[in-house]
């Protein structure tokens with residue numbers, strides 16, 4: 311087990327010195343928070359994670375969720391984690407005071423969750439999903455629904471889930487088949503199967519509140535005929551006592567990773583006695599769900615970042631302790647009489663560690679940037695509000711996908727740092743490698759996020775969101791130009807932005823001619839291309855903040871910390887950003903070889 315799973319120094323640097331969280335604290339909504347409160351909060355989450363989360367990370371993998379006789383049994387520590395998280399206000403902390411929250415800024419929530427997830431990503435879903443489900447009820451529910459469910463959920467007694475997926479409806483939720491039949495007394499009779507439902511059942515939930523997508527009998531086909539229901543595992547009778555609600559847990563999926571996190575198969579209404587309660591208006595269910603998906607997608611990006619960060623810390627510790635081979639200094643001849651060097655001194659190992667450091671620090675910065683836009687979108691007015699909303703919308707698929715895909719890549723490098731031990735169960739890299747693999751899959755696969763980015767977010771209102779983002783990047787470049795040794799990186803980033811415009815011009819020609827299949831055929835390559843550039847902006851932001859502190863000498867930490875930030879920028883611009891030239895070459899090639907016209911016989 312490694313000693314460290316994240317860097318609190320880096321987290322505080324990002325919050326205070328890069329993203330200026332103080333700007334957020336000035337708004338009346340967040341007036342209970344300040345920099346001192348931030349320190350107390352971060353330190354208390356770290357203390358909790360050190361004691362209650364991290365020590366159980368390996369054990370949850372080795373003693374995975376078990377399904378027996380319709381019951382799901384999770385690791386006993388999950389009980390403590392849920393109870394203490396609720397006591398500490400970590401379920402729904404960003405809700406309004408009136409809804410039982412503490413109006414915590416999203417940036418702080420994101421920072422706290424980063425620590426929890428880096429410590430143990432198998433356990434956080436239970437509280438994160440309960441928050442997400444309660445948020446749906448708070449946002450769209452009636453007073454009676456809020457009063458019935460939300461306090462119990464925030465207290466950690468009743469757990470929440472998102473029950474969307476069905477065997478035939480994964481990426482394409484418009485194909486949901488679960489039915490809802492209206493009854494005379496206002497509730498709906500629910501019938502159907504939901505698969506892959508995270509945290510759908512376990513021995514520590516008094517009740518489970520499934521936020522369920524279903525189709526009311528006679529509703530239109532497709533997305534416009536889907537409604538959202540509250541379907542409790544146990545409903546309340548007139549006297550307020552529990553009554554079985556005919557929700558059967560048919561199984562728990564055995565998985566590659568996140569083995570401590572239950573993934574259930576739920577069957578609703580096998581005995582025609584499952585009641586659902588409509589949330590909001592009929593046929594608007596998917597719209598409501600999408601409202602919450604930004605939040606869920608940001609959470610997945612944050613989880614991926616956190617897992618990759620913990621993996622980086624474990625690789626780094628190993629590289630500092632493992633002697634192997636000798637350095638090739640001077641003549642290039644090895645001197646066997648010399649003691650072995652630590653592997654951290656081999657350039658190839660340093661390259662892998664730098665890849666991990668750059669990707670995880672860039673990803674974490676992107677997550678916090680997105681949370682900042684979310685916070686500002688909530689409190690700003692008029693045009694400003696719209697601006698932050700559009701920026702958040704544009705960044706969300708990127709903030710989900712870059713950490714998921716590049717985090718996976720960075721953990722692969724990290725596993726390589728450990729050599730053969732990376733493949734062995736005694737070391738944690740293999741678990742991080744398995745745990746992160748779900749991130750490009752759930753909450754919309756990478757393919758679906760990429761279609762969203764290129765198909766909806768980029769063309770939205772003739773590229774308005776993109777223009778707003780480029781203005782933000784340009785502001786960072788301007789401040790970077792004030793430092794002589796950052797100017798070459800500004801020139802480089804400028805040329806990449808020009809490249810984005812050229813690539814889009816080329817792709818738009820397909821869209822303009824009405825050939826959307828061709829326009830979107832390589833959307834995933836576009837995602838890789840664009841997100842690599844977006845993250846270079848985040849690393850430049852960090853280097854600018856570090857440079858300023860190095861010049862003015864008023865930072866939180868010593869000089870080495872800030873010099874490292876500039877080094878990471880240099881690494882990323884030399885080793886990662888140039889890959890976008892290859893992406894652009896693929897994207898600008900007129901030949902699209904992946905569309906079905908080629909015929910399926912090419913796969914024989």
Ligand SMILES: Cc1cc2nc3c(=O)[nH]c(=O)nc-3n(C[C@H](O)[C@H](O)[C@H](O)COP(=O)(O)OP(=O)(O)OC[C@H]3O[C@@H](n4cnc5c(N)ncnc54)[C@H](O)[C@@H]3O)c2cc1C
Pocket residue numbers: 471472473474475479480481482505506507508509565573748751752753754755756757758761
């Ligand atoms: C561990 C785990 C936990 C989960 N938790 C939940 C949960 O709590 N609640 C819930 O409702 N669901 C949950 N899911 C379901 C998850 O969101 C889906 O698995 C995911 O959306 C993909 O759907 P699918 O598995 O049916 O794959 P498919 O939709 O069949 O996709 C298969 C492949 O085809 C591609 N593809 C599909 N459609 C298109 C298209 N139109 N264009 C281009 N490519 C396409 C996909 O990108 C993918 O590569 C979970 C899944 C897992 C494995």
